[in-house]
Amino acid sequence: MSESPEDALVHSLVEEVVDSYHETVTDTERFAFLPRGIEYQREAIRSLSDFIDYAEEIKRDLQIDEEIPGRAANQVLALICMAKAVRHELRMWIRLKEENWESAWTDLVDAQEYASSAIAADSIARYCNVKTYQEKLGSIESSIFPPQQFVSPGLIVNTYECSICGEDYDTCPHLQGIAYNGVICSRILRDIEAREVSFVDDPRDKKARVRGHHVEDGFRNQMTWEIEEDTEGSEHLVDETPDHVDDDEVEDFLRIEAAVMTADDGGDDFSEFREDSEDQSEQNQEM
């Protein structure tokens, strides 16, 4: 069966993105290691951002045309997700060198989530060695960061809204985690009854973690073990005492960041790495 001119065009568009992906990611992955110079890592982030902008544009073109099967946009989405994963990993290394530990953790989790999204988006992700990449991120998690304790909210949801069509998820045709024409379906919580917060070892959302606990002279950071000034009253923090913590051992109580987060919770702003923004910050320093 021969390919129609439209199909050929779609294939060549996707192939173009694949080539550009391999070129960019092969080049930038070289810098995804701790000792690499920050300036190279920043440059790599810029290259990836350029690739992501370009691929997003192609994806939009593919999405608009109803004649084009949704798979083409899904394939491009998978490549975008992988590039975003590597971009977060690079920023993680920079944050680590800056001793910005908590942001580094967030970037690691974002990298992991984007790698998973790439798998969900399309099987083309397999050709990007995503499984090996996930293993790399897993070993970074266990060897670079101290063990974390996580929290998980217990909720009864009365309505889940579909992120694709906005209808009730129970009755709409979309399945969560499946990509439709370049967009992954997810469920949005609507009308919930909160029940409890529990401590879990293996949460879906590794950003919902115990940030530390109160001690006599402040707040002990779980990541650094350093005692910080108490930040009681912060709206992002919830106080909770876990059942399994012996009161004699820990007189104070734990403080938990219990926000439910998703892959798209604002950590995707890489504008600080743009060429012009760097000039700006250098100018500011000079002043």
Next chain:
Amino acid sequence: MSLEVTEVESVPEYIDQEGIDQDSNIVILPREISVDGSSTRLVDADESSTIQKLLEQEGIAEVEKIDGEGTRAEFGADIALPSLYFALEFILENPDIVVVTFELLAIYYSRRTSGEVSLSILAESDDSKYEFEYEGPAKGLQEIPDKLYDRIEDVEDESVQEEDEEINDGAIEEPSELERE
């Protein structure tokens, strides 16, 4: 990966109450959760709607869902699937549907998670009721039907054997496989 089989007293009462045609359906069961420690409430498992839609979209029409009051949201890396109820007769007479059902679940959840999935299956005939528990990688879901049929065969053989033993008063009683587990 593990698949445990146990004989259970009875399937939840609400299956009968809901008036579901047990001979022709796969039934997605709700979960029972406790409310204030004293009473209970039936809620949908987090994956119930997804499984119902997935199977229906693939042309498996024999799927019914017993609706709970709300959905219990799960936020673990591992995915707990709802319990599925089958009439034993349905399993025996529709192996193709059973095989396709678990293949679809395996393909779909392999893409959703690299963690583990858990699932329990209740199967019932006029005189026996069994619960099969699976816990393992999503890919392993597709191996459930083979194991399910093997175990059902074993269990049915044992019950025939037990009947024979009861007739023969002098026989030394061997513990059944179920008891050994």
